[in-house]
Amino acid sequence: METFLYPNKADWPTILARPTQSVDDLSPLVAEIFEKVGELGDEAIKGYTKTYDGADLSVFQVSQQELAQAEKAVPIALKSAIKLAKTNIEKFHSAQKTARVEVETMEGVQCWQEKRPIQKVGLYIPGGTAPLFSTILMLAIPAKQAGCDEIVLCSPPDKNGKLANEILYTAQLCGVTKIFKIGGIQAVAAMTLGTESIPKVYKIFGPGNQYVTVAKQWATKYGVAIDMPAGPSELLVVADQHANAAFVASDLLSQAEHGVDSQVILVATSEAIIAKVKDEINQQLKALPRREIATKAIANSRFILVENNEVALALINEYGPEHFIVCVKNEAFFIDNIVNAGSVFIGDYTPESVGDYASGTNHTLPTNGYAKQYSGVNLDSFMKSMTFQKLSSTGIQNIGPSVELMADAEGLQAHKNAVSLRLKQLDEA
Amino acid sequence: METFLYPNKADWPTILARPTQSVDDLSPLVAEIFEKVGELGDEAIKGYTKTYDGADLSVFQVSQQELAQAEKAVPIALKSAIKLAKTNIEKFHSAQKTARVEVETMEGVQCWQEKRPIQKVGLYIPGGTAPLFSTILMLAIPAKQAGCDEIVLCSPPDKNGKLANEILYTAQLCGVTKIFKIGGIQAVAAMTLGTESIPKVYKIFGPGNQYVTVAKQWATKYGVAIDMPAGPSELLVVADQHANAAFVASDLLSQAEHGVDSQVILVATSEAIIAKVKDEINQQLKALPRREIATKAIANSRFILVENNEVALALINEYGPEHFIVCVKNEAFFIDNIVNAGSVFIGDYTPESVGDYASGTNHTLPTNGYAKQYSGVNLDSFMKSMTFQKLSSTGIQNIGPSVELMADAEGLQAHKNAVSLRLKQLDEA
Numbered sequence: 001m002e003t004f005l006y007p008n009k010a011d012w013p014t015i016l017a018r019p020t021q022s023v024d025d026l027s028p029l030v031a032e033i034f035e036k037v038g039e040l041g042d043e044a045i046k047g048y049t050k051t052y053d054g055a056d057l058s059v060f061q062v063s064q065q066e067l068a069q070a071e072k073a074v075p076i077a078l079k080s081a082i083k084l085a086k087t088n089i090e091k092f093h094s095a096q097k098t099a100r101v102e103v104e105t106m107e108g109v110q111c112w113q114e115k116r117p118i119q120k121v122g123l124y125i126p127g128g129t130a131p132l133f134s135t136i137l138m139l140a141i142p143a144k145q146a147g148c149d150e151i152v153l154c155s156p157p158d159k160n161g162k163l164a165n166e167i168l169y170t171a172q173l174c175g176v177t178k179i180f181k182i183g184g185i186q187a188v189a190a191m192t193l194g195t196e197s198i199p200k201v202y203k204i205f206g207p208g209n210q211y212v213t214v215a216k217q218w219a220t221k222y223g224v225a226i227d228m229p230a231g232p233s234e235l236l237v238v239a240d241q242h243a244n245a246a247f248v249a250s251d252l253l254s255q256a257e258h259g260v261d262s263q264v265i266l267v268a269t270s271e272a273i274i275a276k277v278k279d280e281i282n283q284q285l286k287a288l289p290r291r292e293i294a295t296k297a298i299a300n301s302r303f304i305l306v307e308n309n310e311v312a313l314a315l316i317n318e319y320g321p322e323h324f325i326v327c328v329k330n331e332a333f334f335i336d337n338i339v340n341a342g343s344v345f346i347g348d349y350t351p352e353s354v355g356d357y358a359s360g361t362n363h364t365l366p367t368n369g370y371a372k373q374y375s376g377v378n379l380d381s382f383m384k385s386m387t388f389q390k391l392s393s394t395g396i397q398n399i400g401p402s403v404e405l406m407a408d409a410e411g412l413q414a415h416k417n418a419v420s421l422r423l424k425q426l427d428e429a
Numbered sequence: 430m431e432t433f434l435y436p437n438k439a440d441w442p443t444i445l446a447r448p449t450q451s452v453d454d455l456s457p458l459v460a461e462i463f464e465k466v467g468e469l470g471d472e473a474i475k476g477y478t479k480t481y482d483g484a485d486l487s488v489f490q491v492s493q494q495e496l497a498q499a500e501k502a503v504p505i506a507l508k509s510a511i512k513l514a515k516t517n518i519e520k521f522h523s524a525q526k527t528a529r530v531e532v533e534t535m536e537g538v539q540c541w542q543e544k545r546p547i548q549k550v551g552l553y554i555p556g557g558t559a560p561l562f563s564t565i566l567m568l569a570i571p572a573k574q575a576g577c578d579e580i581v582l583c584s585p586p587d588k589n590g591k592l593a594n595e596i597l598y599t600a601q602l603c604g605v606t607k608i609f610k611i612g613g614i615q616a617v618a619a620m621t622l623g624t625e626s627i628p629k630v631y632k633i634f635g636p637g638n639q640y641v642t643v644a645k646q647w648a649t650k651y652g653v654a655i656d657m658p659a660g661p662s663e664l665l666v667v668a669d670q671h672a673n674a675a676f677v678a679s680d681l682l683s684q685a686e687h688g689v690d691s692q693v694i695l696v697a698t699s700e701a702i703i704a705k706v707k708d709e710i711n712q713q714l715k716a717l718p719r720r721e722i723a724t725k726a727i728a729n730s731r732f733i734l735v736e737n738n739e740v741a742l743a744l745i746n747e748y749g750p751e752h753f754i755v756c757v758k759n760e761a762f763f764i765d766n767i768v769n770a771g772s773v774f775i776g777d778y779t780p781e782s783v784g785d786y787a788s789g790t791n792h793t794l795p796t797n798g799y800a801k802q803y804s805g806v807n808l809d810s811f812m813k814s815m816t817f818q819k820l821s822s823t824g825i826q827n828i829g830p831s832v833e834l835m836a837d838a839e840g841l842q843a844h845k846n847a848v849s850l851r852l853k854q855l856d857e858a
Contacts, residue, residue: 077834078834078835078838080831081830081831081832081834081835082835084535084828084831085831085835087534088534088535088538088540088828091532091534092530092532092534092540092542095530095531095532096530096542098527101521101524101525102524103520103521103524103789105516105517105520105521105788105789106513106517109517109783109788109789111517111521111788111789111790113521113525113790113807116767116768117768118801118802119768119769119801130839130840130841131838131839132839133835133838133839134835134839166838202801202802203802220658223658223797223798223799224802225799225802225803229649229652246850247847247850247851250843250846250847250850251847253843253846253847254841254843254844254846254847256843257841257842257843257844258841284843284846287846288842288843288846289840289842290840290841290842290843294843331819335817338545338815339545339546339548340548341815342815342816343815343816343817343818344815344816344817344818345818345819346817346818346819347819347820348851349820349821349822349824349825349851350818350819350820350824350825351847351848351851352844352847353832353836353841353844353845353847353848354538354818354820354825354828354829354832354848355816355818356832356836356844357831357832357835357836357844358828358831358832358835359534359538359540359818359820359828360532360534360538360540360818361540361542361816361817361818362816366813368652369652370652370654371813371815372547372548372631372813373547373631373632373653373654373813374654374813375813375814375815376814376815376816378542378814378816380809380814384795384800384801384802384803384804385804385805385807385809386767386770386771386772386773386800386804386805387771387772387773387784387790387791387805387807388764388772388773388775388790389772389773389774389775389779389783389784389788389789389790390760390774390775390776390779391776391778391779391783391788392778393778395778395779396778396779396783399513399517399783399787399788400783401510402509402510402513402514402786402787403510403782403783403785403786403787405506405507405510406507406510406511406514406562406563406786406787407782407785407786409507409560409562409595410559410560410561410562410563411559411718411719412559412683412686412687412719412782413686413717413718413719414679414682414683414685414686414713414717414719414723415683415686415781415782415785415786416782417679417682417683417713417716417717418676418679418680418682418683418780418781418782419780419782419783421675421676421679422676422777422778422780
């Protein structure tokens, strides 16, 4: 818990610096696995799954029987919760559907823009002790709504070659078309290159450890798109003297429990609230099962006292937090003026966890300051926009002479000629 | 001109293969220039500009005086053409503005999505004999409409340290905030890292040679976003027996003149139209100033005869052309069913060149099959979508128990606790 009182603007970059991650040394391993998967296909996957996950599998795709068993195994109350989240996420993402944009820019010049689905997408869901089924909701629901034909999911199996029931249940519920028990670099390589059993996809989504992160970057060399570059999760709370310290502390801790590298920042316009939040953190920490992780992340947290809301805003826009919680009286000031943030949580009753699971917004968000230039995952992440144009004879007559002049000025005579030929034919008609 | 008659689907990948480009060997040079620019700033830029552009500059920013002179030097007719194009591009891109999406997903759970501008963007405009001022229209207009604060443009100077008048005129007209006479890798490095005179930006747009392409990829390692991965320009025309062979030939040639590596494909459902188009190409070629380039590109072109529109569509969707011209009677079939294409040009009077300059659509489009997963540049390319949520006490009571259950199932107790604390306070109130 490092505290900074009214720091100079010149010092902000240092105070707000994220730990740099060195991942270059993973490249040789990633290159090797991609090469092997490209060469040997399923055989390579089998080997890596044995080595890294300790599971000896000859069939990677989850069977109908496994899906049916998982459906039975998930408790009814949890199923209801997942369904409630699904309904909210569906409502919010379906509202993002945009109509075709059609404009007659000049008489006879009809232009339109339409979004069409990315036909094949791959979702990576990490394994481990806590099955992150919520990320399936966040990725498969908009993929389905966008109209993607093939929605492939890969997740690493446990030693017995199984995926968690919650993962299988949620994947099935959300319309994933094929589920594979494959994890790590080899999963990303399989979805990038395709194997006998795993389809090649056009875009890969989802979180993962540093191996998966580097593998996703590597996939882009093969023409596959990825959702966004990844980094450790982060939260910034802005609070004034009216904030509820217990609530603020609980939010900072819910970020801190993600991992020791989680970024936790409190920006406050009141020194008293900083002290109260620190006390609350120390109390709440004691009761947490993951307190060891959270304690380490909190040790690296920053508490920054600033003069007023204006300074707070400038600092927050410079940082560009993934999650941004607003606990101040003048909420509108931050809502209206924040430019760089992934998702914004407003007021006493909007902890980050509601967005992580069930409010309806997406929890796959830009970290590492990428909120400055990247959107979080949304319906459009699963589509691409295409443009269309159709000119009538009047249209080409209206626009043609200008195109001829510009093509000529750029030294592109064949471009000009394509117009001139048509104008000439119309003149002669 | 290689011709394929009714090829087997199994052979499509070979027939449609784009030439692979090996750019890995440029990485050491790019790495070196980035390092030097990071270390020495403007001094490094000065050196590289002398070495690569032959210009000895100590001030890189274009002055007000240079802008005023350029304004005077551009012919009035060309200015009018540029303004007409600007009006059309503005109409089409401003229509792409999306309203805030707001949904109450459950009672008391308010979620909304808003797009906000990327604050700082950089535009790269290639130099050379033909000044590509049209690309400035395509990038600066939507940047301005999106509300980007800083719109930086870099373009390589000639030996006298000048940029083309058309470039300066168009940049000024479209609201570029700062114009720099810097090109190549050093321009991309400067916009990525910032120097004394060149601001660091968040996203870099624009075409370029292989050096610029590799430099843009390199920039992403520093957290800068880029418009899209680049490749040689390409055009695919689908034609049936009703198509006008002279028009089709002129379109294929206007693509071919871009460069010897341009990709030119004709897919036809009539053998006769292929023959006619070939004849027309040979005739029209003779009159072209850039016929040497065009002849080489045409030599690599492919003419593919297929059984019917259905087969044509499947083949075209597999290829994913940057530019797609539809010259068939049943236009609607292709308009409705094309999934992978950058921009679509429909009918006899819609040559590619109208979209390249003035119809209103954007000409910065995905090449190399990237139409499968990337949009062409559009208004949203200069913005990012952010989400917001605000829950009332009723909202958290409606959604809270489900969030608690899901957080518990994912083993994230602090996430659960952030909700439980609030529910408890409301229960006690």
